Amino acid sequence: MYDVIVIGGGPAGMAAACAAHDSGLRNILIVERDVELGGILNQCIHNGFGLGYFKEQLTGPEYAHRFIERVHHKGIQVMLDTMVLDLSTEEAEGGKGPAKKIVTVVGKETGFRKLEAKSVILAMGCRERTRGAINTPGMRPAGVLTAGAAQRYVNVDGYMPGKKVVILGSGDIGLIMARRMTLEGAKVLACVEVMPFCGGLARNVVQCLDDFGIPLYLSHTVTDIKGRDRIEQVVVSKVDDKMRPIPGTEMYFDCDTLLLSVGLIPENELSLKAGIKVDSKSNGTVVHENMETTVEGFFACGNVAHVHDLVDNVTREAEKAGRSAAEYVLSNYYTLWVQNQICSGCGTSTYYRKKGDIVKFLPPSPDGAAFKMGKNEVICTVCPNGCHLKVHVEHDYKVTGNGCPKGKAYGKAEFTNPTRVITSTVKLKAAGDNEALDSRIPVKTSNPIPKTEIMNLMKVIDEIELTERPEIGQVLVRDVLGLDANLIVAKG
Amino acid sequence: MENKYDVLVIGCGVIGAAAAYELSKYDLRVGILEKGNDVSLGTTKANSAIIHAGFDPESGTLMAKLNVRGSELAAEICEKLDVPYRRNGAMVVAFSEDEVQTLKGLYTRGTVNGVKGLRVLTGEEAREREPGLSPEVKGALYAPTSAIISPWEYCLALAETAVINGSDLMLNTEVTAMSREDDLWKVTTNKGEYFAPYVVNAAGVDAISVHEMAAPSNYVSKPRRGEYFLLDKSEGTRTDHTIFQCPNADGKGVLVTPTVHGNLLVGPNSENVDWDNTANTTAGLNFVRETAKRSIPGILFNKSIRNFAGVRATTDHKDFIIEEAAPGFIDCAGICSPGLSAAPAIGEYAVELLEKSGMKAEPKENFICERKRIRFNELTDEEKAEIVKEDPSYGRVICRCETVTEGEILECFRRPIPPVSIDGVKRRVGTGMGRCQGGFCGPRISELFVQEYGYDVTEVLQDRAGSEMFVGKTKEGR
Numbered sequence: 020m021y022d023v024i025v026i027g028g029g030p031a032g033m034a035a036a037c038a039a040h041d042s043g044l045r046n047i048l049i050v051e052r053d054v055e056l057g058g059i060l061n062q063c064i065h066n067g068f069g070l071g072y073f074k075e076q077l078t079g080p081e082y083a084h085r086f087i088e089r090v091h092h093k094g095i096q097v098m099l100d101t102m103v104l105d106l107s108t109e110e111a112e113g114g115k116g117p118a119k120k121i122v123t124v125v126g127k128e129t130g131f132r133k134l135e136a137k138s139v140i141l142a143m144g145c146r147e148r149t150r151g152a153i154n155t156p157g158m159r160p161a162g163v164l165t166a167g168a169a170q171r172y173v174n175v176d177g178y179m180p181g182k183k184v185v186i187l188g189s190g191d192i193g194l195i196m197a198r199r200m201t202l203e204g205a206k207v208l209a210c211v212e213v214m215p216f217c218g219g220l221a222r223n224v225v226q227c228l229d230d231f232g233i234p235l236y237l238s239h240t241v242t243d244i245k246g247r248d249r250i251e252q253v254v255v256s257k258v259d260d261k262m263r264p265i266p267g268t269e270m271y272f273d274c275d276t277l278l279l280s281v282g283l284i285p286e287n288e289l290s291l292k293a294g295i296k297v298d299s300k301s302n303g304t305v306v307h308e309n310m311e312t313t314v315e316g317f318f319a320c321g322n323v324a325h326v327h328d329l330v331d332n333v334t335r336e337a338e339k340a341g342r343s344a345a346e347y348v349l350s351n352y353y354t355l356w357v358q359n360q361i362c363s364g365c366g367t368s369t370y371y372r373k374k375g376d377i378v379k380f381l382p383p384s385p386d387g388a389a390f391k392m393g394k395n396e397v398i399c400t401v402c403p404n405g406c407h408l409k410v411h412v413e414h415d416y417k418v419t420g421n422g423c424p425k426g427k428a429y430g431k432a433e434f435t436n437p438t439r440v441i442t443s444t445v446k447l448k449a450a451g452d453n454e455a456l457d458s459r460i461p462v463k464t465s466n467p468i469p470k471t472e473i474m475n476l477m478k479v480i481d482e483i484e485l486t487e488r489p490e491i492g493q494v495l496v497r498d499v500l501g502l503d504a505n506l507i508v509a510k511g
Numbered sequence: 512m513e514n515k516y517d518v519l520v521i522g523c524g525v526i527g528a529a530a531a532y533e534l535s536k537y538d539l540r541v542g543i544l545e546k547g548n549d550v551s552l553g554t555t556k557a558n559s560a561i562i563h564a565g566f567d568p569e570s571g572t573l574m575a576k577l578n579v580r581g582s583e584l585a586a587e588i589c590e591k592l593d594v595p596y597r598r599n600g601a602m603v604v605a606f607s608e609d610e611v612q613t614l615k616g617l618y619t620r621g622t623v624n625g626v627k628g629l630r631v632l633t634g635e636e637a638r639e640r641e642p643g644l645s646p647e648v649k650g651a652l653y654a655p656t657s658a659i660i661s662p663w664e665y666c667l668a669l670a671e672t673a674v675i676n677g678s679d680l681m682l683n684t685e686v687t688a689m690s691r692e693d694d695l696w697k698v699t700t701n702k703g704e705y706f707a708p709y710v711v712n713a714a715g716v717d718a719i720s721v722h723e724m725a726a727p728s729n730y731v732s733k734p735r736r737g738e739y740f741l742l743d744k745s746e747g748t749r750t751d752h753t754i755f756q757c758p759n760a761d762g763k764g765v766l767v768t769p770t771v772h773g774n775l776l777v778g779p780n781s782e783n784v785d786w787d788n789t790a791n792t793t794a795g796l797n798f799v800r801e802t803a804k805r806s807i808p809g810i811l812f813n814k815s816i817r818n819f820a821g822v823r824a825t826t827d828h829k830d831f832i833i834e835e836a837a838p839g840f841i842d843c844a845g846i847c848s849p850g851l852s853a854a855p856a857i858g859e860y861a862v863e864l865l866e867k868s869g870m871k872a873e874p875k876e877n878f879i880c881e882r883k884r885i886r887f888n889e890l891t892d893e894e895k896a897e898i899v900k901e902d903p904s905y906g907r908v909i910c911r912c913e914t915v916t917e918g919e920i921l922e923c924f925r926r927p928i929p930p931v932s933i934d935g936v937k938r939r940v941g942t943g944m945g946r947c948q949g950g951f952c953g954p955r956i957s958e959l960f961v962q963e964y965g966y967d968v969t970e971v972l973q974d975r976a977g978s979e980m981f982v983g984k985t986k987e988g989r
Contacts, residue, residue, distance in 0.1 A: 052908065102908035104895075123892070127903045127917075131896040149948040151741065151817035156791045159819065161973030161980055168950040176954055178968050178981040203985045242793070248977035264793075275982065288912075288946075446986050459985065481986045 022046040023344045024122050024136040026103050026289065029058020030330050031321025031337040032142035033086035038341025039140070040093045043349055048096045048134070050103055050124055056090065057083030058144060060330065062171045064461040064509065065195050065442050067222070070402045071331030078442055080461050080510035082330060084491055087511060101126030106139065106293035108314070117316055120293075138316045138344045141290055141304060142337065145322040147192075148282040155187070157244025160251075166192040166280040173199055174444055177459040181276030185253050186210040187241045191219035191328070193280025198227035200278075202443055202477055207233045208272045211255050213240040213262055218280070220328065221398045221405035226439060230470060240264065244277065253277055283326045293317060301325060301380070308375025310340035311347070318344050325380035329403055343374075397433045399426045410434050438467035441476055442509065445483040445495065460485060462495060466504035475500060516542040516679075516707040518865065519698055521686055521721050523547075524555040525666040525851055526843050527713035529858035531673035531680075534711075537862075537872040541678040542705060543670070544698065546685035546717075548976050549935045550928060551666040553715040555851070556938065557789065557821025558737070559779065560662050560770055561753055562586075563849040564601060564654035566621025566629060567763060572830045573860075575624045578849040581856035582656060585665075588855055592668035592882040594661060595771035601657030601753040602637055604648045604806055610757045611650040617758075618652055628655040641752055643807045657753055659771050662851055663938040667928065668882050669855075674927040675879050681705075682931075683976065686714075689724040689840075696725070696839065709839045709870050711861050716787050716824045718844035726837040730844065731827040734786060735762075736820050737779025738795040740803075743814040743946050746775040754806045762823075762848060765802040767810065772913075772944060777803045777810065779821070789820045816946050823847035833860055835868050884940075885922065888914040909959075910952040912945025920956065924963055932972035933957065933980065953980075 022044040025032045028051030036049050055061065060068070063079030070076060073085070090097065101124050108118035122134045147165040162181055170192060172178040182205045186193045189212040197207045210228060215238045217224055228235055236255065242264045243254035257268035285303040287295075296305040296313040303326070304312050304319035312319050320340035321333045392398075399406040404422055408430040411417040418430035432438060444459035468476060479499060483506075489495070491511040499506045518534055520527045523545035534541045547553075562585045568574035589596035605611045614631055621629045630653045637651035638644045644651075674680050681702065688699040689710070698705045714721045719732040742749075753768035762781050770776050780795045780802075800812055826832060826845035831853070836842045841864050843857055850857070866872055887895065887905055898918070899906040905918030923930060923939040930936045933943065933956050942956060943949030949956075957980060960966045971980045 052911065100907060102911065102914075104908075104914065125895065125899060125906050125908065125916075127907045130903075130906060131892070131899045133892075146947045147950055149816065149946075149950065151815055151948055152813070154740075154791075154793075154796055154815060154818055156793045156796065156818075158790045161978035164953075165950050168953055171954050172957075172981070173985055176958070176968075177985045178957070179983050179985055180980065181982055243790075248973075248975050249979060444985065457984075 020046075020119070021048045021134065021136040022348050023048075023138045023140060024120070024134060025049045025140040025142055026122070027051065027058065027142035027144060027321075027323070028053070028056040028097065028099070029142065029144050029321065030060055030083065030086065030333050031144065031323070032058070032140070033083075033090050034334040034337035035140045035142055035318070035320055035341035035344070036095050037086065037089045037093060038338035039345045040095060042342045042345030044345045048098065048136075049090065050098045050101050050122065052100070052102045054100045056087045056097060056099070059167070061510070062167075062174045063195070064174045064444060065198075066440050066463060067403070068330050071329060072334050076440065078461060078463055078509040079330075081491065084511035098124065098126065098129050101129040103289060106289055108293065120316060137348045138318065140340055140344055141295075141312070141317060141319040141323050142321050143286045143289060143323045145283040145285045145326055147279070148284055150279055153281055155241055155244065157241075158246055160244070160246040160249050162246070162250035162275055163244060163277045164279070166190070166196045166278045169196055169276075169278050170199065173203060174459060174461070177444065177446070177457065179203060179205070181205065181274070183208060183274040184276040184278060185241070185255070185272050185274045186278045186280060188212060188279055188281035189218040189224075189235060190280035190282060191223050193278060194219045194223040194227040196278055196280070197233050198231065201231045201233070202441075202473070205276075207231070208274055209233070209255065210235045211239045211241060212237050213258055214238070220403055222400035222403060225398050226400050230439065241277065242269070250275060250277055283322065285323045285326065287323060290317075290319070290323070295319075303380060306378055308378055309343040310336065311343060311374045316347060395434070397430060399429050401425045401429050437470045439470055439473065440464050440467050441473055443477065443480050445480055445485060447485045447488065460489060461509040462506055463509045464499065464502075464504040465507050468502045468504050472500060472502055476502075480506070514703065514705045515695075516540045516705065518542070518709040518711065518870070519544060519696070519705055519707040520711045520713055521698070522712070522714040522718070523550040523666070523670055523680065524553045524713065524715050525551065525662060525669070525854045526715070526846050526857055527711070528666045528669035528673065529854040530711045530713055530843065530861045531678050532669040533855070533858035533862050535673040535676035535678050536875055536878045538875055539872060541673065542707065543673065543678060543680045544684045544686055544700060544705065545680065545682050548683050548931050548972070549938075550670045550680070551663040551938060552975060553787070554821050554824060555666045556663050557739075557819050558662060558848070558851055559766055559768065560660055560776065561601075561766070561768065561852070562596070562658040562660050563852040564621065564629075564657040565624050565626045565849070565852070566617050566652065566654055567758055568624065568849065569829070570620055570623040573833060574830055574849060574853070577831065577853035577856040577860060579625045580859070581849075581853035582658070584855035584859075585658070585660065585852065588669070589660065589665065591880050592672060593884055594665045594668045596658055596660045597771055598656060598658040599752055599769065600653065600655045601755060602632070602641065602651040602653050603755040603757060604637065604644065605650045605757055606647050606805065607649060613757045614650055614652040621652075621654070626654065626656065629653065641750055641754070643750055643809055644754070645806060645808050647805070659753065659768060660851070661771050665851075665854075667939065671882060671927045672880060676875065680928060686721055686724070689721070691838065709841070709865050709868065711841045711843060711865070712836075713843045715846070716822055718824060718842065718846075719826070722836060722842055722844060725840045729836070730832055733825050733827055734784055735823045735825045735847070736782050736784045736788060736795075737823060738791050738799055738820040739776060739778030739818065740796065740799060740812065740815050741770075741817040741819065742775040742777065742810070742812070743816050744773045746811055746814045747773040749775050749810055750807055756802070756806060765799055765806075767803050767807050772941065774816070775810070784822060787822050789822055791818045791820050795820070817948060824850075831857070833857060833864070835864055839865075839868055839870075841865060841868075885919060887916045887919060909955045910942035910945065912947050912951075913941045915940050915942045915952075917959070920959055921963070932974050932978070934974040
């Protein structure tokens, strides 16, 4: 019997497993449905991860890599390419003690098995809302897909879904994909948001839309999709304060792709099978302060509990879940239990464990004002705080409004020589002639490069063809284009 | 003559497939000409997925006769061909005393049509059976023989059986002209000429175009679009019966029904369109939503996972048009609702008309009428363990939402009518039908097309020809 089975090997699952190990558990198993650990981080090749947790800028795969190494180092067991089909509980022998947790899994290598555990940590993450959830009218041609699906196609498989793109919704993945599609040679015509404010982080508006001159239409939505087999055009209309389209405000965009970035939903269908309570509005797992769910011995963390903006926060929350699971198992379940009340009728006692109050997760408040930029004002993109900087150009670029010294340097640079760290992928040619097995390897510049050089850099990146899988951190091009930055591999 | 057949069937929706299935029971050379890249691409893939009991069509019509017969045959065929089918029963609900009178009329009509087990219930009795029904429901007609079905798998199973029994299915083959030469129909297509003494026109919304190639025009096509919501499985138990409202001039009205796949289906409205316009509209969807809430107020429409629309092949005739329109040329036109329910009976009737027209049909000695496929999700734990041991590809779950395995997908690639698109795989094994709508499994299935068929990635289709998923690869052809 495992001490704990962690379902999901993304950032939440890995951090929870590591924390459970640090808290003294040894028989830990992570079950991951993909063929590698890392979860959705593997397709998030952009940087900006880790500032909170590691105090440095990492790409998604680099962030994942640090935890993958920890998992292996600690000797945590991992089942890859394995799907959890069912979660249930089985009464302990003689009805004494907490119920056994049964995790039914299936995998090509794993086979079909029922695993037993003392505790379970749910870390299944979330999925994207789709067109069907928002009932966008129009035809249903190819070329309408969620931003996350497009991200996987472009960054992992190396497939281009289209060349002329409209993005519906201003969630972070949509903004990130606006930049990615542009870097890969597509034209992003517009980003359309039904709310009067942007859904994603301010810094993503700056570095993903503004940097490339992509317009953001707030209080607008897609009111028609045209094209029988492949999308040909979308119609965008302004909406009123009740979010109803206003006739006569239609704009027509000829495009071959519509990406949707209209929200994320915690993936809790499995949790429901174990009788765990799920919030009907957010679909997040209902949890106590110690991240325990409403069913004893089941903990939840990361985007399955509620959707997070930043992976750093997922990690911290998951560590808490891992510690709580360890405490639960090591305390032999019972020691923490407190006698609650004795039934006056039959004299039996009921007990409860101290697991804190139910946590209410509030949605982040939109930073609507952030985009009303005055002259000489910029949003700092160094960290997710998105400080609103005022740069006094006439006073030697003195910066006000910054929360840290990095903001000062950023503000000045934006007006003298704006620079960006660029992330992309390079081709990995499969051995032999089997093009089907070609894939893409994430890369980044080791330092920021001038904004004006971005597309020149992309031409260099396009030409690179690796024939074998490189090491993380390996330098592919030294001092690329003489820009004082190396092009390095950003995935382990 | 290589392209000479005894019978050519034009169109491979459920009607064409049913005709071919029926014809393949006889010693005949049957060819099926389908303009799409797959079967089941028209009205068959976008409808209410109901096998109607048969109380709705006016007594004495072809619709009434073929609906009742077709519904009986459907139960047998689905059993033999392993098509998802469940006799869940239906209720037509009334919201006023006038409508209660309408129910009584339907009861009488249904009984004359030969529908078994009809009963008129009070509002209370109806709510006892279906607690989600509105308190406004004053009465209901209960039809226990009404059923739900997977329409595309039905069509596919019929077409596969025809192919297994020797019929030729020609996909991507669009009929452009027809002429009669020496007692033979010459059918010209984009892929060359085909010849046969007998032709069955089952071209759905396009049946009128085919008709006009062979015979003078005698009906007018009036296609009508219906829009739907498909809701998550968490709403799939909102009702167990199919709930209709009282029929009106536009058809059977908005229904609420579980699907055989466990979802909730709500729709359709009814709106005239030019030809095959399957776009969804905000007005249409709003109408469907509001109307359905009258029957079952508790439906959570925020659990919607997909909208779609289908076009009914209606004409200016009230009844189906199934007749010999020219020598040896049988029209199956105007097949609107209850066309899916009537399909196998339409197949039988078409053969009857062909025989009347002089076609000689000897039953085959070795007609094969069986089909089985593995649905991993429906296996017991023991069966799951067994099959994964035998073939590990059944251990890799490709579609998370519907729990469809790689083994099932690879198996459908090897069936008599293999898929050529992501949606083709969806219709065969159910991938991408769930709440994420293919976001997670799309990439995996694209890869399988590349690996199994040696496709270039730019050849991977979402659905019909022209629906390419990708324009190319990154780093190439900027």
